[in-house]
Amino acid sequence: HLKGKNTTFNKKNVVFLEAQESDVVLFSPLLYHGSDRMQRASTRRIFQCFFLLKEA
Structure with a gap:
């Protein structure tokens, strides 16, 4: 999903x-x-945390 830094x-x-x-x-x-x-690995982790926080 992230194609650029900005x-x-x-x-x-x-x-x-x-x-x-x-x-x-x-x-x-x-x-x-x-x-x-590294971006893919870290964003995947952040997406997981983000969705968990969003559901809570």
């Missing part, structure tokens, strides 16, 4: 990272500065 998802993600810094902040550097492979 996407609407990244903007929303910043807010989410602030809400759950202890769990997800470590993945932040991978999202913005990592390789495509």
Whole structure:
């Protein structure tokens, strides 16, 4: 889903990272500065956390 670094998802993600810094902040550097492979792995983890938070 993420084809570029500047996407609407990244903007929303910043807010989410602030809400759950202890769990997800470590993945932040991978999202913005990592390789495509690392981005996929880290976004997958964040998507899981995001959906769990959304359902709660």
